[in-house]
Amino acid sequence: MISDPDPTEVQPFRVCFVCAGNICRSPMAEIVFQHLVRQAGLSRYVETVSAGTGDWHVGEQADARTIAALRKYGYDGARHRAKQFNPDWFEKLDLVVALDRTHDRVLRTWAPTETDRGKIALLLSFDAERSELTDVPDPYYADDEMFDRVLGMIEGAIRQLFRQLEPAIRQGATR
Template identity: 40%
Template structure:
């Protein structure tokens, strides 16, 4: 049996869809995913309907551009990292976004704790790797303390996973002109 990605949750607002990407400091993994997913959404003709944002669970880098190594790998692959400024995840993002994708289990735990321990499981809160067609459910490794090869690995994971996410977005009625 072939792998099928989990279905995307329904939009909260017809004709609109908001995706949030979350990592630890919002300078490596989630900004790479934000840049790639935003470009893929635009290429698919969904930019008028789908918004993408990223944040970190920690506030150390708020207002900073992405890590120079993350920006470098994006530039080397013809992406534009220049607009990114780090933000910190806030509880309001859980209500403002249709899908919140965390880069690793710790990020997911941190976001879940913001939501509250007693909250029921939410289909809108998932691991980014749940949509990875190669390593289903894998965590996106944090390349911060490594070399350039770690950033290349993250980009490869992000590109293939974003393709799966965009494919799911294209199947949501009202986002592509279909009903």
């Protein structure tokens, strides 16, 4: 989950990706983001988690189609276990990324302060190529092809998000 800060060390940047049940979209986002963080050699400076607004899948693996789509594109989602977002996490998080407007609204109602509400953003808001869209569609009731398309959308937005965050993360790592 989200660790308590150690005042003697550089504080990692903490991000949480949130969808409905934490078995399709948010695990994809978490795993792609973690992959980029590892590739950049910044794992020590970033903590990433994903969660759902609902509790109906807590403890379960990601959907088999999520795992398959991730595997097809070189990611490993087999170890993921679903969690429900806990509003107490807000104080430890730097960024909370909602996968659609429904999650955004729920998170904003759960956020205890205006500062916490300011930490919430929609994933597609980071992707200039998809600026006309706001929601990453939920592939749960769709076919395998939709899981691939959703993963592609998520990858594009995650790359843009990481491009925006990387300089600040690197700067924080040098302190």
